[in-house]
Amino acid sequence: MRLRIPRCLMDGQRVTLPAADSEGLVAVTLQLDGARVAAIAADPQASAPAPLALTPLVEPHAHLDKSFTYSAFANPGGTMEGALAANLREFEQRTAEQVHERSERALEQAWRYGLRAIRSHIDSGGGPASEASWQVLLEQQRRWADRLTLQLVALVPIRFWLTPEAETLAQRVAAAGGLLGGVLGPPFGHRSSDALALRALLQLAARLGCGVDLHVDEGDTAAGLGVALVVRTALELGAQVPITCSHASSMGLLSAARCSRLAEQMAAAGVQVVALPRTNLWLLGRRSGQTPWLRAQAPIRPLQQAGVDVAVGGDNVQDPWYPGGDYDPIELLRLCFTTSHLDPWQRQGLAPFTTSPARLLGLDWDGVLRPGCPADLLVLEANSWQQVLARPPQRRVLRAGVWIAGAGSGSSDALTAVPS
Ligand SMILES: [Zn+2]
Numbered sequence: 325m326r327l328r329i330p331r332c333l334m335d336g337q338r339v340t341l342p343a344a345d346s347e348g349l350v351a352v353t354l355q356l357d358g359a360r361v362a363a364i365a366a367d368p369q370a371s372a373p374a375p376l377a378l379t380p381l382v383e384p385h386a387h388l389d390k391s392f393t394y395s396a397f398a399n400p401g402g403t404m405e406g407a408l409a410a411n412l413r414e415f416e417q418r419t420a421e422q423v424h425e426r427s428e429r430a431l432e433q434a435w436r437y438g439l440r441a442i443r444s445h446i447d448s449g450g451g452p453a454s455e456a457s458w459q460v461l462l463e464q465q466r467r468w469a470d471r472l473t474l475q476l477v478a479l480v481p482i483r484f485w486l487t488p489e490a491e492t493l494a495q496r497v498a499a500a501g502g503l504l505g506g507v508l509g510p511p512f513g514h515r516s517s518d519a520l521a522l523r524a525l526l527q528l529a530a531r532l533g534c535g536v537d538l539h540v541d542e543g544d545t546a547a548g549l550g551v552a553l554v555v556r557t558a559l560e561l562g563a564q565v566p567i568t569c570s571h572a573s574s575m576g577l578l579s580a581a582r583c584s585r586l587a588e589q590m591a592a593a594g595v596q597v598v599a600l601p602r603t604n605l606w607l608l609g610r611r612s613g614q615t616p617w618l619r620a621q622a623p624i625r626p627l628q629q630a631g632v633d634v635a636v637g638g639d640n641v642q643d644p645w646y647p648g649g650d651y652d653p654i655e656l657l658r659l660c661f662t663t664s665h666l667d668p669w670q671r672q673g674l675a676p677f678t679t680s681p682a683r684l685l686g687l688d689w690d691g692v693l694r695p696g697c698p699a700d701l702l703v704l705e706a707n708s709w710q711q712v713l714a715r716p717p718q719r720r721v722l723r724a725g726v727w728i729a730g731a732g733s734g735s736s737d738a739l740t741a742v743p744s
Pocket of ligand 1: 385387445539570639
């Protein structure tokens with residue numbers, strides 16, 4: 325199979341390769357042996373066009389329990405308050421059947437679009453909807469295990485971790501191999517109890533050996549307040565489990581000097597970040613009837629420069645927090661080229677979609693090609709990054725050495741054959 329593959333997705337220690345082109349792509353031939361890559365060599369016809377290929381991507385932040393609910397629970401004003409209110413209305417009537425239908429559709433699309441792992445938060449504040457969502461998604465985790473890794477995070481307001489129910493939920497999540505989460509800051513605002521609640525959460529997580537993934541500073545005021553609290557508390561307690569700050573949007577409004585200082589402290593505390601620009605750009609910086617001028621999003625580059633691992637996620641898909649999206653990682657990559665200046669021809673531009681989320685989720689495979697690695701590819705009908713950016717490319721997905729049938733609502737013709 326003749327392909328052009330980003331240099332940063334090839335193991336330079338194990339494969340001798342020619343130099344990359346101006347877009348960081350290397351012309352190679354891949355030989356497969358069943359479900360594994362047998363050999364990788366320089367393409368003798370390097371000057372002839374060949375499809376651009378990636379390894380399947382990783383979605384580090386989703387909400388499978390509420391996907392595709394926008395039409396019934398709309399938020400036409402596009403505000404945080406409107407999103408929260410609609411989400412709560414939906415949660416009150418959520419059933420197991422609905423969660424099954426939503427998650428099945430989401431996983432099917434994600435798999436066919438070329439995702440290999442998803443971390444999903446689950447509304448876990450209590451009641452029948454929480455119970456149903458966990459039961460269904462744990463079952464989905466088992467059903468989908470040979471196609472897609474699914475990690476689950478308990479999402480509650482941070483103050484929940486000070487209530488008597490905290491221990492029970494944490495025990496159940498730990499027994500299921502999940503992560504503990506919480507919302508620190510908007511839309512709930514910063515409260516005096518936040519520090520205590522966060523401390524309780526981190527102590528509980530350390531005792532039970534659960535990773536932590538917080539929704540923190542999803543706002544355009546109080547710049548970096550929640551992230552700073554996470555870092556202080558993690559350093560004080562000596563963080564013993566992986567901690568992820570999802571969003572960290574208002575941190576992007578700090579001055580360059582304060583932003584770098586905080587980023588360095590995050591690196592020292594081992595705190596990772598999942599940036600979610602799409603939802604942030606829709607919900608934040610709203611001024612009724614005006615054009616936004618404040619575009620709060622995680623400061624991806626300063627974080628990377630400080631040594632913080634940053635992944636980019638799609639977050640909400642057709643729910644009250646964002647009416648669009650489709651679990652298509654290539655569309656997210658195309659969007660972030662513009663919104664976040666993540667140039668895919670740079671290692672640090674592509675890593676947030678590939679190797680960084682693989683590391684953040686602790687996946688067995690880092691997504692880098694070397695002999696013996698999984699025969700898993702996302703092959704695009706484009707010969708260059710510029711063509712990928714020009715228009716949504718058609719694609720084929722190879723998993724364990726087998727091409728899977730294309731699908732995806734609204735783009736059923738988007739996955740037709742490319743030369744192999
Ligand atoms: Zn989220």
